[in-house]
Amino acid sequence: DADVTQTPRNRITKTGKRIMLECSQTKGHDRMYWYRQDPGLGLRLIYYSFDVKDINKGEISDGYSVSRQAQAKFSLSLESAIPNQTALYFCATSAKDKEQAFFGQGTRLTVV
Amino acid sequence: QQQVKQSPQSLIVQKGGIPIINCAYENTAFDYFPWYQQFPGKGPALLIAIRPDVSEKKEGRFTISFNKSAKQFSLHIMDSQPGDSATYFCAASRGGTASKLTFGTGTRLQVTL
Numbered sequence: 001d002a003d004v005t006q007t008p009r010n011r012i013t014k015t016g017k018r019i020m021l022e023c024s025q026t027k028g029h030d031r032m033y034w035y036r037q038d039p040g041l042g043l044r045l046i047y048y049s050f051d052v053k054d055i056n057k058g059e060i061s062d063g064y065s066v067s068r069q070a071q072a073k074f075s076l077s078l079e080s081a082i083p084n085q086t087a088l089y090f091c092a093t094s095a096k097d098k099e100q101a102f103f104g105q106g107t108r109l110t111v112v
Numbered sequence: 113q114q115q116v117k118q119s120p121q122s123l124i125v126q127k128g129g130i131p132i133i134n135c136a137y138e139n140t141a142f143d144y145f146p147w148y149q150q151f152p153g154k155g156p157a158l159l160i161a162i163r164p165d166v167s168e169k170k171e172g173r174f175t176i177s178f179n180k181s182a183k184q185f186s187l188h189i190m191d192s193q194p195g196d197s198a199t200y201f202c203a204a205s206r207g208g209t210a211s212k213l214t215f216g217t218g219t220r221l222q223v224t225l
Contacts, residue, residue: 031211042116042218043201044215045213092155101158103156105155
């Protein structure tokens with residue numbers, strides 16, 4: 001089983017719809033992240049959380065919101081999806097004071 | 113504003129060649145510089161990382177060279193193999209950990225036979 005699991009893996013949604021991407025981890029890490037990957041732009045940080053009560057905006061948080069339901073769960077919501085939110089989304093985790101981030105397999109989101 | 117600039121965007125080398133991927137950063141507060149490797153359909157995975165107190169780090173066939181004064185670092189892959197074909201991302205962060213990584217734009221490497 002994957003240590004960082006994202007659901008769904010693929011999703012097509014219509015403009016204006018609300019959509020939630022979910023992430024769960026079994027690594028026991030406190031820190032969780034949502035990144036967005038676009039061709040030619042690399043990965044950009046959307047939101048991050050250092051513990052259950054901590055939520056922080058990243059580089060590109062406009063149009064997104066998150067919820068940290070438990071240490072192991074971190075979800076990303078698009079309240080009203082728009083086509084330029086079409087991208088590959090990655091959840092990641094890391095432990096405090098550790099060097100390695102662990103990524104899920106990604107969710108490919110298409111907004112039509 | 114790209115805080116970590118990466119080049120080239122794509123690279124094709126023959127088996128046994130030594131591809132080199134370069135990155136440059138702006139923020140002098142960065143103190144941790146990892147490279148991540150991503151295969152199609154997978155998430156990025158840590159490959160190798162360096163801190164600015166050393167100029168070079170080797171792990172197997174992978175080497176990072178770091179130039180603090182120039183604010184540049186690069187990845188060299190010795191004796192490249194077709195299995196090294198992947199997208200490589202450089203990254204940087206503050207505080208010496210994987211928290212809040214700032215990524216480069218990625219380099220798609222193809223190693224041909």
